[in-house]
Amino acid sequence: MNTLPDYKNIMVHPTYSKSLRKGTMTEKRTIYLDHAATTPVKPAVLEAMRPYYTEYFGNPSSIYSIARESRKAIEIARAQVAKAIGAVPDEIYFTSGGSESDNWAIKGVVFANRKKGNHIITSAIEHHAVLHTCRYLEKEGFSVTYLPVDSSGLVDPEDLEKAITDKTILISIMYANNEIGTIEPVAELGAIAKKHKIYFHTDAVQAIGNIPIDVKAQNIDLLSLSAHKFYGPKGCGALYIRKGVKIDNLIHGGGQESRRRAGTENIAGIVGLGTAIELATADIRGHNARIAVLRDRLLKGILDTIPYSRLNGHPERRLPGNLNVSFEFIEGESMLLWLDDEGICGSTGSACTSGSLEPSHVMLAIGLPHEIAHGSLRLTLGDANTEQDVDLVLDVLPKVVAKLRDMSPLYHKSGKEGKTRGAAK
Numbered sequence: 001m002n003t004l005p006d007y008k009n010i011m012v013h014p015t016y017s018k019s020l021r022k023g024t025m026t027e028k029r030t031i032y033l034d035h036a037a038t039t040p041v042k043p044a045v046l047e048a049m050r051p052y053y054t055e056y057f058g059n060p061s062s063i064y065s066i067a068r069e070s071r072k073a074i075e076i077a078r079a080q081v082a083k084a085i086g087a088v089p090d091e092i093y094f095t096s097g098g099s100e101s102d103n104w105a106i107k108g109v110v111f112a113n114r115k116k117g118n119h120i121i122t123s124a125i126e127h128h129a130v131l132h133t134c135r136y137l138e139k140e141g142f143s144v145t146y147l148p149v150d151s152s153g154l155v156d157p158e159d160l161e162k163a164i165t166d167k168t169i170l171i172s173i174m175y176a177n178n179e180i181g182t183i184e185p186v187a188e189l190g191a192i193a194k195k196h197k198i199y200f201h202t203d204a205v206q207a208i209g210n211i212p213i214d215v216k217a218q219n220i221d222l223l224s225l226s227a228h229k230f231y232g233p234k235g236c237g238a239l240y241i242r243k244g245v246k247i248d249n250l251i252h253g254g255g256q257e258s259r260r261r262a263g264t265e266n267i268a269g270i271v272g273l274g275t276a277i278e279l280a281t282a283d284i285r286g287h288n289a290r291i292a293v294l295r296d297r298l299l300k301g302i303l304d305t306i307p308y309s310r311l312n313g314h315p316e317r318r319l320p321g322n323l324n325v326s327f328e329f330i331e332g333e334s335m336l337l338w339l340d341d342e343g344i345c346g347s348t349g350s351a352c353t354s355g356s357l358e359p360s361h362v363m364l365a366i367g368l369p370h371e372i373a374h375g376s377l378r379l380t381l382g383d384a385n386t387e388q389d390v391d392l393v394l395d396v397l398p399k400v401v402a403k404l405r406d407m408s409p410l411y412h413k414s415g416k417e418g419k420t421r422g423a424a425k
């Protein structure tokens with residue numbers, strides 16, 4: 001008999017040590033607040049995947065019955081993904097995740113349409129899967145316009161309109177930003193692209209499962225998604241390609257995915273993706289409302305108790321679970337280490353995977369000065385989070401910030417030490 005880990009209990013790793021939490025020797029329960037980075041696989045998803053590792057492991061390209069079962073499972077998942085975004089199954093292609101989907105959408109479209117023009121429009125706050133692809137294409141002779149965003153992270157549709165030239169062949173603007181959670185006016189941007197007969201791609205990796213999406217109503221020609229952001233497995237994603245879009249292959253080889261994406265299918269991953277997207281979109285509004293209430297409670301608590309703190313991103317047009325706040329005189333990295341010591345998992349906009357000390361391109365694009373961008377903290381809530389989690393963070397975080405400010409010569413020199421409660425405006 002297989003025993004599945006209980007997904008809520010995965011969050012509980014009791015350790016006993018000295019803590020900033022109320023009382024000294026308390027049980028430290030891990031509080032996971034980094035759902036924008038990845039999510040745990042739901043038990044129902046894992047359960048659905050399991051037989052495709054063991055019983056129906058056949059290569060879908062083979063002709064015997066266990067292979068037919070895997071083929072069937074892939075087509076069910078394709079239909080599940082299509083239904084979740086308002087597409088038809090033939091428009092869904094499975095990939096290895098969001099990065100591959102973004103690379104395929106962008107490189108595939110521009111190489112296939114090179115005769116029509118060489119201009120791409122994207123935004124300054126895209127994920128690196130889009131930005132670095134565009135940088136690569138610049139070296140290949142394409143020209144790229146990186147649209148600016150306003151201080152809340154929004155792209156202005158008028159800027160898009162102005163940037164279009166007769167050489168523009170692709171517009172790629174993300175659905176929602178992974179750091180600050182801002183939701184872009186995708187339908188409006190898509191309508192502009194359609195009016196000019198330019199292909200419109202959106203990286204919806206952070207949006208799927210958090211916001212209802214309808215590719216037809218929103219004029220989306222290509223859309224990237226990734227299972228691990230909505231309680232599915234890592235290493236599995238999909239690209240929606242509207243029928244009629246002219247696109248080259250990215251991965252060449254066998255004839256899988258209607259000869260468009262080579263490679264033996266990750267059947268269990270695909271089944272997990274299908275199950276996860278169906279679960280994530282089933283009660284999307286109810287689910288979001290619950291998470292947004294927790295997020296708002298956390299935000300209010302932070303702004304009320306920690307002076308010189310501010311919200312980054314749009315106050316309303318943001319992902320329900322996303323909270324991004326900056327604290328003056330604080331290094332985001334040090335804050336994360338202290339929080340980790342308290343069992344709280346978050347991330348920081350100033351974290352730079354490349355090891356450079358530059359704050360993130362998103363923080364700079366919304367106009368944050370370097371020193372404030374460095375003190376940003378992203379907390380992203382998910383299914384298993386509770387009011388108790390929020391209250392615990394609200395107990396610990398002000399103490400962490402106070403400790404770090406106490407160590408900061410800049411803070412002591414600033415003359416702002418006196419203030420103890422209430423957010424700086």
Ligand SMILES: Cc1ncc(COP(=O)(O)O)c(C=O)c1O
Pocket residue numbers: 036037096097098099100102127129174176177178203205206226227235237
């Ligand atoms: C907006 C966005 N696009 C693309 C990706 C890359 O997705 P994956 O990790 O599946 O390659 C991510 C992952 O964080 C993301 O947040």
